[in-house]
Amino acid sequence: MLFLMPFLLILLTYSKGEIQLRAFKQQRVNCNERTVLQCNISSPTPLNPIKVYWRKEEERDFECDPTSSKIPSGFECNYTGEALTLTITNPTPANIGTYFCCLKMESGHATETIKVSIGECTGEFSNQMAGPNQMQCSFSGVYPKAIINWFHYEKNLTSNSSTASQMNSDGTFNVTSVLNIQDNQKRYNCSLWSLKQGRYLDQEFEVPDHADFSPSSRISTQHCLSWTLILLSLLFSSRACLPL
Numbered sequence: 001m002l003f004l005m006p007f008l009l010i011l012l013t014y015s016k017g018e019i020q021l022r023a024f025k026q027q028r029v030n031c032n033e034r035t036v037l038q039c040n041i042s043s044p045t046p047l048n049p050i051k052v053y054w055r056k057e058e059e060r061d062f063e064c065d066p067t068s069s070k071i072p073s074g075f076e077c078n079y080t081g082e083a084l085t086l087t088i089t090n091p092t093p094a095n096i097g098t099y100f101c102c103l104k105m106e107s108g109h110a111t112e113t114i115k116v117s118i119g120e121c122t123g124e125f126s127n128q129m130a131g132p133n134q135m136q137c138s139f140s141g142v143y144p145k146a147i148i149n150w151f152h153y154e155k156n157l158t159s160n161s162s163t164a165s166q167m168n169s170d171g172t173f174n175v176t177s178v179l180n181i182q183d184n185q186k187r188y189n190c191s192l193w194s195l196k197q198g199r200y201l202d203q204e205f206e207v208p209d210h211a212d213f214s215p216s217s218r219i220s221t222q223h224c225l226s227w228t229l230i231l232l233s234l235l236f237s238s239r240a241c242l243p244l
């Protein structure tokens with residue numbers, strides 16, 4: 001029996017050194033697209049880890065342990081013996097950072113690092129009239145930070161607008177801009193200009209007829225077709241509708 005000891009010791013030391021965690025060290029995830037981070041385990045002998053878990057450098061309290069009932073919200077983690085996985089169910093800019101997959105064994109620790117970055121989040125577009133001759137457009141959930149420029153075809157109207165930006169808890173931004181409309185144009189482009197990517201995302205829209213708050217504005221022919229308006233216009237003897 002004794003003569004086997006050196007061999008066993010050598011084998012133990014050897015196999016200890018052989019436990020390897022392998023992962024793609026840099027990962028770029030897409031905004032809102034379920035992503036799985038994976039650390040593959042290679043070991044010549046079956047592992048019997050004491051604890052298997054994920055940590056995040058930027059958040060001291062972050063721990064995802066598949067055997068625990070306390071899983072960070074927005075994450076799932078798993079351990080299969082061959083791999084450790086961490087699923088980010090709905091990636092947002094708040095999820096970027098450095099993650100560690102960790103194996104704790106009698107013989108020591110094994111750790112691998114994955115740096116996670118995120119692509120653009122285009123956000124949700126919406127628009128409305130903010131007041132008489134004031135058009136508002138918004139992009140919510142945008143990343144990285146962006147500004148809004150206004151165009152009527154080639155004409156840059158941005159100098160007659162004001163833009164405000166707010167950060168959400170998930171790291172995305174809500175960008176809102178109000179354009180003061182001076183002329184009688186109907187069609188505008190509200191363009192999101194990414195400060196990092198430097199390109200436009202155009203959203204075109206028209207000033208709707210009914211959104212005209214201005215009291216001095218002309219009554220459109222469309223409105224004249226409606227009975228209510230015909231009656232109203234008869235009541236106020238508006239010239240525009242009398243010929244009907």
Ligand SMILES: *[C@@H]1O[C@H](CO)[C@@H](O)[C@H](O)[C@H]1NC(C)=O
Nearest residue numbers: 022023024025038039040083
């Ligand atoms: C981990 O294993 C899977 C298959 O089980 C493979 O697709 C993936 O490329 C491996 N990852 C690394 C970093 O080797």
Ligand SMILES: *[C@@H]1O[C@H](CO)[C@@H](O)[C@H](O)[C@H]1NC(C)=O
Nearest residue numbers: 066076077078079080085087
């Ligand atoms: C974990 O992995 C096992 C084996 O692949 C699988 O059967 C199980 O459904 C997984 N659990 C979760 C929560 O993904």
Ligand SMILES: *[C@@H]1O[C@H](CO)[C@@H](O)[C@H](O)[C@H]1NC(C)=O
Nearest residue numbers: 151152153187188189202204
């Ligand atoms: C809005 O932008 C689109 C795409 O860049 C362009 O085709 C369209 O002519 C623009 N419309 C206006 C009113 O500026």
Ligand SMILES: *[C@@H]1O[C@H](CO)[C@@H](O)[C@H](O)[C@H]1NC(C)=O
Nearest residue numbers: 155156157158159160180182
């Ligand atoms: C901005 O509004 C002023 C009137 O207040 C107008 O004279 C000017 O042409 C507008 N500028 C642009 C770029 O539309």
Ligand SMILES: *[C@@H]1O[C@H](CO)[C@@H](O)[C@H](O)[C@H]1NC(C)=O
Nearest residue numbers: 149150155156157158159160
């Ligand atoms: C439009 O005007 C804004 C500010 O007035 C400026 O920052 C932007 O670069 C202009 N864009 C183009 C395409 O001319």
Ligand SMILES: *[C@@H]1O[C@H](CO)[C@@H](O)[C@H](O)[C@H]1NC(C)=O
Nearest residue numbers: 140141166167168169173174
């Ligand atoms: C950003 O916009 C979304 C959708 O409109 C809204 O639910 C959220 O409260 C806004 N965030 C901030 C910081 O105002």
